[in-house]
Structures are given as C-alpha cells and as structure tokens.
Amino acid sequence: MKKLFEQSAEKVRAEVRLLPHEKVQMKELLVAHMEKNPLRGGKKTAWYAPFTFLFSKPVVGLALCITLVTGVSTSYAAESALPGDVLYPVKVNVNENVHALVLFSDESKAQWELERANRRIVELQALEKRGQVSEELHSQMEDRYTFFQNRAEERLKKLQLQGKTEAATQVQQRLDFAEKKHEDLQENFVKKTLRREERKEKLEEKEPRAEVHRSDDRIEKRAGNDKRRESLRSEKR
C-alpha cells in the first residue's frame, strides 16, 4: 500500500503546481515587495552589543569557575587569618557564619559557638606570641569571646530544657575548659602589662643620667680625636 500511496503522491506532485504565468506574476509582486522593503544595513546595534560575548555560555562558565575557585581559595586562606589581617573579616563574618548555616541540631550549634569562642582565644594567644596585642585589641577580642560564650551558654540552656543531658554535659565540659583557658590567658596578659609598666618606670628613672653620661663620653672622644690629628700634623711638618 505504501508503494501505491507513494506513486500517487509522485503523480500529484507533477499535477498540482502553479501555472507558469501565475508563478511569474507572483514573482513580480515579490520582487516589488523586496525593492520596497530592502535589507537593512545590519541590525540596530544596542549599546551593550560589544559586550554580548560576555553572556555566551563559555564565558559565563569560565567566570563562574573563576569565581568559585577564587571564593574557595580566599575562604581557605582566611581560615589562618588573625585580627588585623585583611582576610580576618572574611574568616569571622563569612566562613564562620556559613558554617553556622549548615548546622541544624542545637547540639552542633552549641558546639560551634564554643568553637568560635575557642578560636578567639587561640587567635589572642598567637597574637601574644608575636607581641602584637595592644590593650584595645585585647579588649576587642575579649568582647568577641564573651559574645560567643554567651551564645554557647544560651544553646546549653536550650539543650538542658530539651532534656538532652548527655549533649548538655559535653557542651558544659568544653565550656568550662574554654573558660579556664580564657582566665589563664587573661592572667598572663595582666601580668605582662604589669611587667611592662614596671620596666617603663625603671627606664624613665634611668634615662636622663644615661643621656648625660653619653654626652660626656662623646665630648671626651672628640677631644681625644682632635689631639691625635694635631700630633699627626706636627709630625708631618
């Protein structure tokens, strides 16, 4: 049947067509229309036309890849940043907040608040080793530590209310440990500042005399040098 149908179709193709004069007439009309509506010299160019390549798939893909790689490497690098570093705000405001968003249970949230408080202690210790802790910075870090400590305590209360005693005791233990660490650090800092002040006082007492001595020595040295020069000149003569 298919063959018969195809044969019939072939015959129809030969039969049904435009008559020659019809075809010519239609072509004349079309050519007239084409002359009336000529090709425009290119599309109207939009102001962003030179930048359209920016929206092409490969460029967008590449940009996304670069953004992803830069973002990941920045946040990775920021993990070891200390207060005063350029990347420190990224560490505290981005990395740590993003991490907090991923956590869902109260227990893990409490642990993370504690971890954040601990991190502030570790940062403070590192800065002290470098000897870069001013009193202002110390107080700032103290504020940050207490902020996260308070949040951890709030979470702990929640855990206790929910009856999750095991988790609550774990958090409590870590909290106690962190507090102890913090107290030690504070004691050390107080001791150091006291020592520094004592040294300053001592130096202030000693400094004026030392200056006098130094100036006397210089005068004597200069006089000795002059004498030597004069004796050398006389010998030459």
Added chain:
Amino acid sequence: MDAEKTTMDFTHAYDTYADSLFRHCYFRISDRERAKELTQETFTKAWDSIAKGTIVDNMKAFLYRIANNLIVDEYKKRKTVSLEDMVEAGFSPEADAVNLNNILDGKALSNCLSKVEEPYRTALIMRYIDDLTPHEIALSIGKTANVVSVHINRGLKKLRQLFPTL
C-alpha cells in the same frame, strides 16, 4: 555585496520552492486561490524577516514553518471544512490540475488524506506530497525527527485502516 547575494538567494529560493509550498497550502486548505495567496504571503513574510536581520540556516524549513503558521491562522479564521463538503459545494481538485491524465489518482489521494486526522495528515502531506525529509519536517513544525517519523507511520497505518484496498 552581501545584500545582493541575499536577494539573489531569496529569488532563487522562490523559483525552487514556490510550487511545493503552493502544493502544500493547496492540500492543507483545499482552496486554490487562497493557497496562492498564502504562498505569496509566506515569501513576503520570509523576506520581511530576512530584511530585519534574521539569519536563516535552512531556507526550506524556514519557509514551511511560516506557511504552517499561516495555515494554522487560516484554520482558526475558517470553520472546519472537510474535502467532502468542499466537493459537495463544487470543489474538484482535478479542475486545478495541469496534467489531466492522472486526475483520478490525485483526487483519490486528496480524498484519502482528508480522512486522516491531524497531526498525521500534515505529516503525510509534508512527507509524500511536499517530499520533505523527516528532519526538514521536524524543523518546520518545531518537533523532533523521531516524533515526525512516528506521525508519518501512524498516518500510514490510519490510511491502511481506512482504505484496505488502496
């Protein structure tokens, strides 16, 4: 230079596809005069689009797509009219044929096709009357070549059911 080439290409496309487009319109709407007008309109619209800057990869498929859209609009304007009703009203495909020797075959085919429902009818017309490949039909009607092949096969099956003696 480019404009001249585009104009030349388009007039060449008219010479090549005018008959087949007319045939397509004729078999779809069963009205010779209207089929002529629709063919003319198809080329006019195609030119307007090219003049605005549309880049055409496949001219044949592009023209058939425009013709199909115009035919759909025509269907919407008109009430559904079957070929039988048209014949009753005085329409006879053979009257438009140039070669009168094959009139009966042409008439039988038109009658057979009018019994097949859409979209299988369009698929059969495009495949066997317009002699388009499934890929070209797919480009014209905005479907995949696989879907078009399925339509063609189902159309043939329908024809076989309706006219077992054919």
